[in-house]
Amino acid sequence: MKNKILALMLSAPMLVLAADSPVGFVKTVNGEASVSHQGKAVRAEVGTPVFAGSVLRTAAQASLGVTFKDETVMSFGPNTELTVTEYLYAPGQGKLKMGSKLTRGSLNYVSGVIAKLQPDAVSIETPTGTIGVRGTHFLVNVGE
Secondary structure (H helix, E strand, C coil), X not given: CHHHHHHHHHHHHHHHHHHCCCCEEEEEEECCEEEEECCEEXXXXXXXXXXXXXXXXXXXXXXXXXXXXXXXXXXXXXXXXXXXXEEEEEHHHCEEEEEEEEXXXXXXXXXXXXXXXXXXXXXXXXXXXXXXXXXXXXEEEECC
């Protein structure tokens, strides 16, 4: 029992570090955009990290492009808000999951490895429904 507790204690910090690792990065920004994580908003710039739990926002007349670790590409139009609700990319272990919530605005989505290896592991929630991604490219617009 002591060895199991010790093993859990030793592995716990590694899990915390993994949860704090970026899942993607901002690749393009035009106009005013931000990335919020754990309640702290920063101005989006090329190279800004995106984490599971991050909220991505664009202002009027702005756009933002993000590339995730699995090569998924999301591009956001003006007045958009999207939360990366979950992201797990460990293909060697068969652990793949990507979830997000589009509250408002427009999203151009191009599937990466997660959707190709496990299509049912990707979903995008909107106020009126959920999009199940099956390895594709699509555009969605959520109006007010």
